[in-house]
Amino acid sequence: MRLLLDTHTFLWALTDDPRLGPLSRELITRQASAVLLSHVSLWEIAIKHALARADMPLSARQAIPWADQSGYDVLPVDLPHLLALEQLPLHHRDPFDRLLVAQAICGPFTLLSADAAFSAYACPLQDARV
Helix, strand or coil: CEEEECHHHHHHHHHCCCCCCHHHHHHHHHHCCEEEEEHHHHHHHHHHHHCCCCCCCCCHHHHHHHHHHCCCEEECCCHHHHHHHHHCCCCCCCHHHHHHHHHHHHCCCEEEECCHHHHHCCCCEEECCC
């Protein structure tokens, strides 16, 4: 299984947040053949950090070496992702999340997230709270 982390899931793993469930921790640390952090998440982190949001504990510049040290692969946004995004129904209005769905579909990757809105899409999904 190749896991694509939603931004909040990455932050939960980074901060050892108890909201990240035991199965998800196991998937990230031992079972997944690859764990990916998307440029989309880094973009979201950069924007929210620049806005000084309380829920953003680090900058994108700080996130990159943490992801690297954790053995995560960084997933760029490619043309097929953008073309898949164009075809997605508007079940979710968040542009970051929609692009993560497109990347998960193209991968294919299992999207690890606690966002219930993702279940409306036909992408492999694992609840991060489990």
